[in-house]
Amino acid sequence: MFSFFKSKVDPKAKLKKTLKGYELPSFPAVIMQILQKMRSPYSSAANIAESLSLDPGLSVRLLGLANSAAFSPQNKVENLTQAIALVGLSQLESLVLGVGVAKGIPKKMCQWHDPATFWLTSARRAMLAQELAQILCPAKESECFTAAFLQDMALPFLACHRGDDYEPIFKKWHLEGGDLTQLEREALEWDHAEVATWICSEWGLPENIALAIKNHHNITAGDDLEAPGPVMLVSILREDDANDGTEELIAKAGELYNISPEKMQSIIEPSFEKAKELARMIV
Numbered sequence: 312m313f314s315f316f317k318s319k320v321d322p323k324a325k326l327k328k329t330l331k332g333y334e335l336p337s338f339p340a341v342i343m344q345i346l347q348k349m350r351s352p353y354s355s356a357a358n359i360a361e362s363l364s365l366d367p368g369l370s371v372r373l374l375g376l377a378n379s380a381a382f383s384p385q386n387k388v389e390n391l392t393q394a395i396a397l398v399g400l401s402q403l404e405s406l407v408l409g410v411g412v413a414k415g416i417p418k419k420m421c422q423w424h425d426p427a428t429f430w431l432t433s434a435r436r437a438m439l440a441q442e443l444a445q446i447l448c449p450a451k452e453s454e455c456f457t458a459a460f461l462q463d464m465a466l467p468f469l470a471c472h473r474g475d476d477y478e479p480i481f482k483k484w485h486l487e488g489g490d491l492t493q494l495e496r497e498a499l500e501w502d503h504a505e506v507a508t509w510i511c512s513e514w515g516l517p518e519n520i521a522l523a524i525k526n527h528h529n530i531t532a533g534d535d536l537e538a539p540g541p542v543m544l545v546s547i548l549r550e551d552d553a554n555d556g557t558e559e560l561i562a563k564a565g566e567l568y569n570i571s572p573e574k575m576q577s578i579i580e581p582s583f584e585k586a587k588e589l590a591r592m593i594v
Contacts, residue, residue, distance in 0.1 A: 313508070313518050322509035329506055330472040335415070338514035341366045342411035349404055359403075360391035369410050372592040373398065376406060379588050401453035405437075406592070408516065409460050413593045415514070416464065417471045422478050424470030428550050430594050433460050434586035436545040442578040443541035447568060455541040458523035461516075462546060465506035485551050488559055492528040504528055530563065540568060 316322065326335060345362045348354050363370050370391055377394035378387060388394050395403060418426050440459035444452040469477045480498055484491045495502035504525050511521035526537035527546045537543075544567075547560040557579060564570040 313512055313521055316508075316512070322512040325501075326506065326509040326513060329501060329509075330468055333468070333472045335510065335513050337415075338516075339366075339411050339414050342369070342407060342414070343515070345369070345407050346404065346411075349400055349407070356392045356395045359395055359400075363391050363395075366410075369407065372410060373403065373406065375592055376402075376588075381585050381588065402456070405453055405457040405460065408457055408520070409593055412461055412464055412514070412516075417467045419471070421467065421471035422474035423481055424467050425550075426467070427590070427594055429463070429467060431586060431590040432548060432550045432555075433463060434589040434593070435583050436460065436462065436548055438582040438586045438589065439548075439579060440539075440541040440545045442582050443544060443564075443570075444539065446570065446574075447540045451539045451541075454519060454523065455539050458520050458527065458538065458542045459545050461520065462507070462524045462527045462542065463503065464524070465503040465510060468510070469503060469506065485549050485554065488547075488549075488554070488556065490528060491546075502528075530567070544568075 323335075327333065341362075345359070345366070348359050348362045363373060373391060373394050374388060376382070377397045378384060382397055384397060388397060398406075413430070416426075417424070420426070437456045437460035440455040441452055444455040448455070466481075470481075476499065480491075480494050484494055492502040492504055504527060508521050508525045511524065523538040523542050527542050529537045530543045530546070544560055544564055547556040547563060549556045561572050561575045561579075564575050565572060
């Protein structure tokens, strides 16, 4: 159990109660095997490639990423070992985690949940958080990418299993903005960030990622004890092209981190463009 849970907290029981009896699917064993291989100091690129080959879908995604505009290889990357060398282990771990989580998240349309829109917004957060990390905390670039990508992983479950209770909250946030977790706490006993940490615990995801997800709406400046600044900033983005939270994000980046609107505009558009490729690889 994660160290930030109090001993009386049973994530599995809390999750089952919140989702009205729904049993969370197991995290894919092949994905977990790949992650373990990647984290072993004794693994080579060839060893990791061998594990990746057990999941043809993930292999295709990795090759697609390595040959994408994000990496602009001089020659076409045709095998997994080359792709791993080009993409790098930190970026690869983010992709593998994302694919593993995506396999367990509801893929059907539920209430206000549209999987394609959800993953595009998640990809936008990830790409933008990665760019912001290069400015604010370069050592946490991979952590920011992954935590931003997965920070709203609980929303599809809430849409499909608590839709009637949750829909008014989600709609109000999209229409009026503000702090989503505050709106949730005013109406419910939990918020989506807390639900996501219960899911992370059940699936055995890295604790630093779970902690960043848990605190991603606690938007403050400082030493980032609760969550990295980029992860908190991109939590402002919403699944609504007409009111996506971009202006609020730009204002907050200037207020907390003195990043100019011009600088923000210069990184938002290319980040959103790259996000399209990432979202296509996940969905």
